[in-house]
Amino acid sequence: MSENKAFKSGFATLIGRPNVGKSTLMNHLIGQKIAITSNKPQTTRNRIQTVYTSEEGQIVFLDTPGIHKAKNKLGNYMVGVAEKTLSEVDVILWLVEPTDFIGAGERHIIEQLKKTKTPVILVVNKIDTVKKEQLLSCIDTYRKELDFAEVVPVSALKGKNTPELLKCIFQYLPYGPAFYDEDTVTDQPIRQIAAELIREKALRLLEEEIPHGVAVSIESMQVKKKIADIEATIVCEKESHKGIIIGKGGSMLKKIGSQARPEIEELLERQVNLQLWVKVKKDWRDSDFLLKNFGYNEKDARV
Numbered sequence: 001m002s003e004n005k006a007f008k009s010g011f012a013t014l015i016g017r018p019n020v021g022k023s024t025l026m027n028h029l030i031g032q033k034i035a036i037t038s039n040k041p042q043t044t045r046n047r048i049q050t051v052y053t054s055e056e057g058q059i060v061f062l063d064t065p066g067i068h069k070a071k072n073k074l075g076n077y078m079v080g081v082a083e084k085t086l087s088e089v090d091v092i093l094w095l096v097e098p099t100d101f102i103g104a105g106e107r108h109i110i111e112q113l114k115k116t117k118t119p120v121i122l123v124v125n126k127i128d129t130v131k132k133e134q135l136l137s138c139i140d141t142y143r144k145e146l147d148f149a150e151v152v153p154v155s156a157l158k159g160k161n162t163p164e165l166l167k168c169i170f171q172y173l174p175y176g177p178a179f180y181d182e183d184t185v186t187d188q189p190i191r192q193i194a195a196e197l198i199r200e201k202a203l204r205l206l207e208e209e210i211p212h213g214v215a216v217s218i219e220s221m222q223v224k225k226k227i228a229d230i231e232a233t234i235v236c237e238k239e240s241h242k243g244i245i246i247g248k249g250g251s252m253l254k255k256i257g258s259q260a261r262p263e264i265e266e267l268l269e270r271q272v273n274l275q276l277w278v279k280v281k282k283d284w285r286d287s288d289f290l291l292k293n294f295g296y297n298e299k300d301a302r303v
Contacts, residue, residue, distance in 0.1 A: 052166070058179060062085050092119065092121065096123070100134075135153055197264055202245065206245065238282070
């Protein structure tokens with residue numbers, strides 16, 4: 001398929017403030033759940049690479065952590081990953097919410113985008129939540145700030161206008177062969193996706209009780225013909241958090257496991273025996289050693 005002379009291939013990064021819907025949009029565009037989602041900001045911590053392939057070409061999407069004001073080494077790492085991708089791609093998708101108020105977070109992103117020559121597509125997400133007048137006002141406000149290559153309103157949750165967005169992305173990609181086989185969806189290791197699925201369920205079920213001090217480490221994964229045995233540890237920062245994660249008689253831990261298991265089974269295409277443990281690692285988000293241990297060790301992290 002990639003031998004077609006009209007075939008295009010390139011890289012597109014999704015940026016935006018935390019919780020604007022980047023992971024939801026990317027999952028919808030590629031038609032498979034790879035990036036975890038929750039109603040908490042800063043859910044994505046690593047740069048996640050996924051692949052969309054059609055007859056027209058191949059788009060390699062980079063879903064980055066939200067750009068925000070860092071409060072610890074993990075925060076610095078996340079912002080560094082997001083900002084570094086701006087100069088490495090063919091097109092930037094900047095996701096914003098449909099409001100005409102531009103806050104400090106968006107101002108910071110505008111300053112970053114002014115430094116790059118990469119084409120920027122403004123993607124106004126969550127259009128299903130506002131009236132047309134509000135949407136037009138939002139677009140008008142943002143157009144005064146930056147010269148966008150395109151402006152595409154979408155609803156990531158409902159998939160509204162996403163085919164139009166894909167067409168716009170292809171306009172800015174060079175002609176060339178595919179980077180990946182057409183059946184490749186992500187370059188993420190299976191272990192990492194499994195760990196992230198467990199972390200997603202923990203974030204959702206624990207709601208406001210536990211802040212962002214939760215990481216998941218896969219201790220062992222043995223994939224056999226019909227079943228996979230997985231042992232994973234949920235790491236938190238305080239003893240009091242450990243009790244909440246375990247729950248009365250282990251009830252919360254069982255809930256996290258029972259919600260994560262079906263999605264991991266779908267991922268591995270076999271039955272999964274999932275064992276979960278909880279450990280306390282005080283201030284792990286400020287420990288270089290532990291950050292590397294949990295997979296946050298890319299060369300492009302900020303120092």
